[in-house]
Amino acid sequence: MKLKNNPLVRLTMSVHPCLDNIAFLDWICRKKLQFWFFRVLRFGFSPELLSKLAGSGAPLSERSRLHTLATSYLRAGNTVKTTGMARTNHADQCVLDEAGKQESPRLLEVGVSDGSSALGLIEKRELFSHIALSDRYPYFMMKRNALGCRFYDVDGQTHGRKVLGLLINPINPISADVEGCTKIQSINPALVEEHGIHSIDFYDVFSSVESIKYDIIKCSNLLNLIYFDAPMIVSAVSNLLKSLNVGGCLIISHNNAKYTDGEAVICLRQISDGKVGIYHEINDHELLDILKSSDLTD
Ligand SMILES: C[S@@+](CC[C@H](N)C(=O)[O-])C[C@H]1O[C@@H](n2cnc3c(N)ncnc32)[C@H](O)[C@@H]1O
Numbered sequence: 001m002k003l004k005n006n007p008l009v010r011l012t013m014s015v016h017p018c019l020d021n022i023a024f025l026d027w028i029c030r031k032k033l034q035f036w037f038f039r040v041l042r043f044g045f046s047p048e049l050l051s052k053l054a055g056s057g058a059p060l061s062e063r064s065r066l067h068t069l070a071t072s073y074l075r076a077g078n079t080v081k082t083t084g085m086a087r088t089n090h091a092d093q094c095v096l097d098e099a100g101k102q103e104s105p106r107l108l109e110v111g112v113s114d115g116s117s118a119l120g121l122i123e124k125r126e127l128f129s130h131i132a133l134s135d136r137y138p139y140f141m142m143k144r145n146a147l148g149c150r151f152y153d154v155d156g157q158t159h160g161r162k163v164l165g166l167l168i169n170p171i172n173p174i175s176a177d178v179e180g181c182t183k184i185q186s187i188n189p190a191l192v193e194e195h196g197i198h199s200i201d202f203y204d205v206f207s208s209v210e211s212i213k214y215d216i217i218k219c220s221n222l223l224n225l226i227y228f229d230a231p232m233i234v235s236a237v238s239n240l241l242k243s244l245n246v247g248g249c250l251i252i253s254h255n256n257a258k259y260t261d262g263e264a265v266i267c268l269r270q271i272s273d274g275k276v277g278i279y280h281e282i283n284d285h286e287l288l289d290i291l292k293s294s295d296l297t298d
Pocket residue numbers: 076077079080081082083084087088110111112113114117134135136137203204205206219220221222
């Protein structure tokens with residue numbers, strides 16, 4: 001049996017020391033001690049960090065920076081909500097190039113985390129007739145009890161619990177009664193207070209289909225082989241194409257040190273319903289061969 005499948009090892013791996021203090025997290029990152037605190041000491045942070053930050057009274061620019069930092073250490077299903085401002089520059093340029101060719105396109109960004117990676121495009125919102133920001137985990141729910149807090153995902157699945165300074169992630173998430181929970185929005189306060197965007201829509205790349213289709217869909221740092229295997233990625237891309245107009249494009253990008261400039265992009269165009277072609281690529285994205293050799297219709 002592989003060590004990570006051993007029940008005792010899995011139980012141990014699901015428990016983390018948890019000190020939900022943003023100054024502490026900021027200090028770890030500024031001192032570049034992530035390896036020691038997250039890998040060796042296995043510290044974890046919970047969504048409560050976001051709710052503490054919201055009430056901190058810090059100036060907007062600082063709250064926004066710290067919100068992005070805190071969000072980046074939260075789990076979301078099989079993924080982590082890691083994000084940052086101005087990290088998807090190549091992908092954004094591909095979106096802008098396409099927006100220049102279409103008249104007032106509708107833009108959907110999927111898997112936006114706190115939305116900060118979409119800020120560059122939001123600042124150019126006059127180019128678009130509509131911009132929608134979406135994520136499978138747009139908010140968390142929290143319920144306090146005498147010993148700590150319990151957290152749930154948007155679909156009421158258990159996300160974790162915090163008790164006596166420990167964060168315990170569920171080994172097998174289960175559905176729970178979320179009556180009486182407080183919502184913790186993952187949206188960055190800069191989007192709310194500077195851009196009037198008040199929420200992130202629910203959208204699951206594997207199953208959601210928009211009734212009013214989009215002309216451009218951007219998907220950054222979600223579809224990659226760290227999080228999903230190749231068949232899952234192909235199924236997500238096929239599903240995304242169902243929300244895309246004919247002639248529209250899907251821009252998939254990945255930030256990783258293995259790529260030149262730290263970012264790679266694939267741009268697909270829906271030539272006719274169910275028929276797509278890759279019309280542009282930057283820095284040899286790891287999904288290039290997979291998408292070239294796949295039937296993206298289902
Ligand atoms: C690594 S973050 C990327 C955030 C942002 N796009 C960026 O590039 O900075 C991945 C995001 O995908 C979201 N996510 C995970 N599974 C998803 C799914 N099935 N459908 C849509 N979003 C999902 C997570 O909640 C998380 O916010």
